[in-house]
Amino acid sequence: MQFKRSDFPDGFLFGTATSSYQIEGHRFGGAGETHWDTFARTPGNVVKAENGDRACDHYHRYEEDLDLVAAVGFDCYRFSTSWARVLPEGRGTPNAEGLDFYDRLTDAMLERGLKPCATLYHWELPSPLADLGGWRNRDIAGWFGEFAQVIMGRIGDRMYSVAPINEPWCVGWLSHFMGHHAPGLRDIRATARAMHHVLLAHGTAIQALRGLGLGNLGAVFNFEWPTPVDGSEVAQAAAQRYDGYYNRFFLGGVFKGAYPDSVMEGLGPHMPAGWQDDFATITAPVDWCGLNYYTRKIIAPNNEPWPSLDEVDGPLPKTEMGWEIYPEGLYRFLKRTAEEYTGDLPLIVTENGMAAPDRIEGGRIEDTDRIDYLNAHVAMVQKALAEGVPVHGYFIWSLLDNYEWALGYDKRFGLVHVDFDSLQRTPKASYEALKLALTR
Numbered sequence: 001m002q003f004k005r006s007d008f009p010d011g012f013l014f015g016t017a018t019s020s021y022q023i024e025g026h027r028f029g030g031a032g033e034t035h036w037d038t039f040a041r042t043p044g045n046v047v048k049a050e051n052g053d054r055a056c057d058h059y060h061r062y063e064e065d066l067d068l069v070a071a072v073g074f075d076c077y078r079f080s081t082s083w084a085r086v087l088p089e090g091r092g093t094p095n096a097e098g099l100d101f102y103d104r105l106t107d108a109m110l111e112r113g114l115k116p117c118a119t120l121y122h123w124e125l126p127s128p129l130a131d132l133g134g135w136r137n138r139d140i141a142g143w144f145g146e147f148a149q150v151i152m153g154r155i156g157d158r159m160y161s162v163a164p165i166n167e168p169w170c171v172g173w174l175s176h177f178m179g180h181h182a183p184g185l186r187d188i189r190a191t192a193r194a195m196h197h198v199l200l201a202h203g204t205a206i207q208a209l210r211g212l213g214l215g216n217l218g219a220v221f222n223f224e225w226p227t228p229v230d231g232s233e234v235a236q237a238a239a240q241r242y243d244g245y246y247n248r249f250f251l252g253g254v255f256k257g258a259y260p261d262s263v264m265e266g267l268g269p270h271m272p273a274g275w276q277d278d279f280a281t282i283t284a285p286v287d288w289c290g291l292n293y294y295t296r297k298i299i300a301p302n303n304e305p306w307p308s309l310d311e312v313d314g315p316l317p318k319t320e321m322g323w324e325i326y327p328e329g330l331y332r333f334l335k336r337t338a339e340e341y342t343g344d345l346p347l348i349v350t351e352n353g354m355a356a357p358d359r360i361e362g363g364r365i366e367d368t369d370r371i372d373y374l375n376a377h378v379a380m381v382q383k384a385l386a387e388g389v390p391v392h393g394y395f396i397w398s399l400l401d402n403y404e405w406a407l408g409y410d411k412r413f414g415l416v417h418v419d420f421d422s423l424q425r426t427p428k429a430s431y432e433a434l435k436l437a438l439t440r
């Protein structure tokens, strides 16, 4: 690596991130069915119709996996808690095995000197709640608040930080407008409701967690830097619309108590009644803001209904996901978020990383592409820090190769390779390089 721990301010946190459905093995331990299980079982939604039934079997191998996290010298481990593992029906009676699992997992982090950084929801909605409309139903805010209380009532006393929802854009737009993720809808009314309710649920959970006496609460958003396809005014306006519904909608809601006009042009007519009255909850104060960053998008205008734009192919080198590598975007988002939304509030890069082909040759995985990617992005964190942006941490997605949602097990993001037949873990060269950079 081109960086080392001592290049960073004292107390700067390094970590790695995972999520429950992507690694645990959902069929173990009495978890209830989720909308990802049935989405994956519906032909055409997921590559090879793969699902999270077994995943990395982290449910049984978490000690070995946490040993891997600790051995790098990471300070933090960002994990998520499965709603359906804790509450198989989404509400009501908790699954004791599920609560026990997160209890053991927490203690195993602490035993290894890792700071537990929890995300309450990383996309696996219990099916009984999906049946009631899921994120389209305003009641989800209350259901989610109850889940927050149940899970953090059990492990909250040992958490370093907690964020309610991973990437509201994916919950709202990707899943209800583009239809790429569960529940796979393509409907603007469903989108408007999901986009708003996900923030209402975020704020409701923050209030519930404060009620339990928890601190260091945050919000985690994903960002893509919008680049107009050319210098025309129409292309710039299209990129602005993309910026609006991808990036600014969520920051605006949580930190300004308002949604961008460019988004309301399209979603306004489809918003749920009384949405303007929800900002008191949505703006419940948080202690930090998390940024997940991977890429940029080139945006071209089209003549279809709002948002009247296409994402078009760009010229930069790409990862296995087909995502352009654009490290400057991370710097620009850190700077812009602090300047326009969060001021002195700590910013944390809660996800950054890349999918690569990662072949095992002679027992080794030489993922120099990933090492380059991480170096280039960490340099942008350093640039932002040098300009006074209050960045407090950097987390790599992901510890393990895992279930990459609609792309199944084909896309490998891990610092550690997983053989999905034998489930054997093999650290990649990037893992070894990080160990040299981060060990104290």
Ligand code: FCB
Pocket (backbone or CB within 6 Å): 019, 022, 166, 167, 170, 222, 292, 351, 397, 404, 405, 413
């Ligand atoms: C993020 C998700 C994570 C993973 C990475 C590649 O959007 O939070 O689960 O899929 O992308």
